[in-house]
Amino acid sequence: MAENKIHFKIITPEKIVYEDDVESIIAKGVKGSFGILPGHIPFMSTLDIDTAKVLKNGKEIYFSVIGGAFQFKNNEAIILTEVAECGDDIDTVRAQLAKERAEASLNSAGNQRDVKIANAALARAMARLKAAAKQ
Numbered sequence: 001m002a003e004n005k006i007h008f009k010i011i012t013p014e015k016i017v018y019e020d021d022v023e024s025i026i027a028k029g030v031k032g033s034f035g036i037l038p039g040h041i042p043f044m045s046t047l048d049i050d051t052a053k054v055l056k057n058g059k060e061i062y063f064s065v066i067g068g069a070f071q072f073k074n075n076e077a078i079i080l081t082e083v084a085e086c087g088d089d090i091d092t093v094r095a096q097l098a099k100e101r102a103e104a105s106l107n108s109a110g111n112q113r114d115v116k117i118a119n120a121a122l123a124r125a126m127a128r129l130k131a132a133a134k135q
């Protein structure tokens with residue numbers, strides 16, 4: 001691998017969503033967004049439900065990442081997560097319907113548990129819509 005690249009993988013229990021050498025990674029940890037360039041010091045973070053963006057040959061590629069963990073060491077980066085999708089693979093109609101369902105559930109939620117479940121569903125839908133819209 002070239003010195004100025006990061007070998008990056010996104011892995012779920014089901015599949016390898018992405019694996020390639022990239023120039024940079026931006027993702028959202030629970031304490032805020034972070035960016036990684038080649039040569040960064042070792043770094044770990046728990047991930048929020050949001051998007052991750054990589055730069056590959058000067059082109060931006062977006063992913064929805066539904067939580068999980070990020071680790072970087074020796075120019076190797078990995079996201080381990082239950083669910084992730086490449087922006088190009090996202091069904092935006094499905095995500096929009098999921099968003100509307102989650103908003104309706106939030107409005108009718110009768111207790112804290114229902115609010116938490118609806119908020120999580122809303123965050124997943126928003127992450128997918130953001131990744132599909134390349135934001």
Ligand code: ATP
Binds near residue numbers: 095125
């Ligand atoms: P939905 O209510 O639409 O099923 P969800 O947030 O409950 O959304 P998840 O449980 O997070 O869905 O994901 C279940 C599976 O469906 C995963 O494999 C995920 O990658 C896929 N998936 C969910 N939403 C989409 C989407 N909008 N486009 C493509 N794949 C999706």
